[in-house]
Amino acid sequence: MAIYTDNNEFTPQISTGEKIKKYRLNNNLSQVDVARMMKKSPVWLSKIETDQREIKVNDLVKICKIFQIDISELLGINKSNSGYKTVLQNVLSNLPNEIPVYRTQELDKLFITKEPVNPTMYAYWDPNIFTDEALGLFIDDDSNAPELNPGDRVYINSEWQNNIPFGYEDLLRRVKNNTLWLLEILPSSKSLICNDCGGKQDHFNRPKFEEEYSCLCSKGFTIARAKNDEKHLSFFNNYMNLDCYEVRMIGRLVQIIKEL
Known part of the structure; x- marks a missing residue:
C-alpha cells in the first residue's frame, strides 16, 4: 500500500x-x-x-x-x-472501527450479569459512521417482522444518551416518531421508584451494581418502534406496547443489514 x-x-x-x-x-x-x-x-x-x-x-x-x-x-x-x-x-x-456483533438472546449477559460473551462476528466500519461504542446484534425473533426478520443484523448507537437532557419535553423533541430502539423492559414503578425493589429507576443509563438505592431489576430486552405524537412517547412491536416509563432506552437502531 x-x-x-x-x-x-x-x-x-x-x-x-x-x-x-x-x-x-x-x-x-x-x-x-x-x-x-x-x-x-x-x-x-x-x-x-x-x-x-x-x-x-x-x-x-x-x-x-x-x-x-x-x-x-x-x-x-x-x-x-x-x-x-x-x-x-x-x-x-x-x-476502521471493529464492532462486535452478538445475538439478541445474549443481551442479559452483556448488560446484566456481565458474563464474558464471545461475539458471533466482528464487523468493520468507517469511524465516521460508527464509534467503538456501537453495538451489533443478530435478530433472532419476529417481534418486528417483516421489517426485521431472524438473521438480520442491526447496529445500535448506544451513546445517544450521553448528551441528552433528562426532561420529558426534551425527550419528546429528541426521539423521532417511527424510529427503532433497543429497550430494556423495567418492572412497574411509581414516581420512578421500582415496585419490586424500592430502588430508583434510571431510564437512560444502566446503574452499576455498587450504586446504592438504584434499581437493578430487569424484565429482559426488546426492539420496538417509537410512537411520538409530541405529547406522549411510547414504544410498540408485534407483541407489546410499552410506555416510555416502562423501559430503559439502550440505543437507537441506525443501520439494518438484511439477511438474503
Whole structure:
C-alpha cells in the first residue's frame, strides 16, 4: 500500500501485522504475553499478525506502548518527512472501527450479569459512521417482522444518551416518531421508584451494581418502534406496547443489514 501526500510517497515494506509479530519477537514476548497485556485472546493477536483481521486505532496505540515504539514505526511512515503528521492523521482516520456483533438472546449477559460473551462476528466500519461504542446484534425473533426478520443484523448507537437532557419535553423533541430502539423492559414503578425493589429507576443509563438505592431489576430486552405524537412517547412491536416509563432506552437502531 502506497500513501501519497505533498508529492511524497511512503510504501510500507511489510504489513502492519508482520511488524507487530517482529516487535513482539524482538521483545521476547509470546502471543499469550501480549494478548494478556492487551486484555485480548491469543487468537485475536494471531489473526492480527497474519493480517486476517483489522486492528482498531485504540489497540494500535496500546500495542505500541507495550513495545515502547512510535506508532509511525508500525505504519511505515518516515517521521523526518515534512508531511509526517498529515500522513499519520490520514492513516489513523481511515482505520476502521471493529464492532462486535452478538445475538439478541445474549443481551442479559452483556448488560446484566456481565458474563464474558464471545461475539458471533466482528464487523468493520468507517469511524465516521460508527464509534467503538456501537453495538451489533443478530435478530433472532419476529417481534418486528417483516421489517426485521431472524438473521438480520442491526447496529445500535448506544451513546445517544450521553448528551441528552433528562426532561420529558426534551425527550419528546429528541426521539423521532417511527424510529427503532433497543429497550430494556423495567418492572412497574411509581414516581420512578421500582415496585419490586424500592430502588430508583434510571431510564437512560444502566446503574452499576455498587450504586446504592438504584434499581437493578430487569424484565429482559426488546426492539420496538417509537410512537411520538409530541405529547406522549411510547414504544410498540408485534407483541407489546410499552410506555416510555416502562423501559430503559439502550440505543437507537441506525443501520439494518438484511439477511438474503
